[in-house]
Amino acid sequence: MKRFNLFKVSFFILSSLLIASASFAGGLPDQWTEINPEGFEYNGLTPACSNAPGTPDCDFTFFVKGGKKNNLVIFFQGGGGCWDYMNCVAAPTYTQYQSEELYMFTDDMAGRGIFDQTKGKDNPFQDWGFVYVPYCTGDLFWGANDANYYGTEIKHRGFVNFQAVLDYLKKSEIDPGSIFVTGSSAGSYGATMAFPYIKQSFPWANGYLLGDAGNGILGGTFQTQGIYNWNVQLPDWIFPDGYTEDMTMEQVFTDIAAAHPWDKTGQYTTAFDWNQTFFYNVMLNINNPGAWGTWPLVWCDWHNQMLESAYGTAAAAPNYRYYIAAGTDHTVMMSSKFYTEESGGTSYAEWLKHMMRTPNKWKNQECVDCGDPTICP
Helix, strand or coil: CHHHHHHHHHHHHHHHHHHHHHHHHHHCCCCCEEECCCCCCECCECCCCCCCCCCCCCCCCEEEECCCCCEEEEEECCCECCCCHHHHHHCCCECCCCCCCHHHCCCCCCCCHHHCCCCHHHCCCCCCEEEEECCCCCCCCCCCEEEEECCEEEEECHHHHHHHHHHHHHHCCCCCCEEEEEEECHHHHHHHHHHHHHHHHCCCCEEEEEEECCCCCCCCCCCCCHHHHCCCCCCCCCCCCCCCCCCCHHHHHHHHHHHCCCCEEEEEEECCCHHHHHHHHHHHCCCCHHHHHHHHHHHHHHHHHHHHHHHHHHHHCCCEEEEEECCCCCCCCCCHHHHCCCCCCCCHHHHHHHHHHCHHHCCCEECCCCCCCCCCC
16 A cells, blocks of 8 residues: 555656646747747836847847756846946947847757756756846846936836736746746846846746846946936845945945855856946946046956955855856856856856856866956056
């Protein structure tokens, strides 16, 4: 009798897994497919790109592909950011519109990091399903506002676009076993703030959050003035007071990690990321575009604050780890460097495998010889 019951339990578990897998495969198309979320609204706003002057008319669309495994990667594209007339209109520092992107999506996407399905076991996401969320709003996917910059309207609707993607996934009848939320540069911030909403929608999935080159060292008037142009949308069950001017990315990551103690969160950056340093310098000199190119002058300032933030987050959040690589490169998740980076002592791809499969081996990693481009005090 006991043996028979054990057989019934085993059969039920196996059947459930097969049903979940079939549901997932049936919910997303087998090939890369472009989705237009026409008709969706969030707080009266429809999905859109920035509508910046001189840019072509375009709709916001996103791309999906089912996988052989019942797991899902949600990837947020990067592309700078803007929060002031100077860098939204006068001298834009962000991707203003969504280019024709379907051409880049193939079955193998060779050379495109985690999307490369030719790498076999080297790719931790081999045979996973994918969602690719383009970026064209200048607000790190945080905004839900049409801002007026001295007569020029910029549609900061990144969060609206994300909500359209999430609405599609919830209606697709998928039930993924694991969801890996990530993004590069601006997309890193999008992934971070999207993670709680995704987990709320799929609470039974194993959750992983990885920020790629989005460490959030802030300065100037960005926190006290610029960011208000976005109407930042925060998960109120984690941030009941909404956005506050003293909020840091260290706090954001720590609080999100604390709200999801059974999930894993982490960040990747190079020790002297040139692009993150550039945007830090733009914040410090927002009214003087001529000085934006002097970012090497603040390299050490950014580097030291980045280390302090990473160390502080790791100390406060037991389910958080960092990987600090050597050099000045910006982003890794969609780069061929994903498979060659090992300056942290463990290869980056292996580090991610530990994050998902062997958490006892998942450690903070930092380069020893970091290829410092300048001597820092």
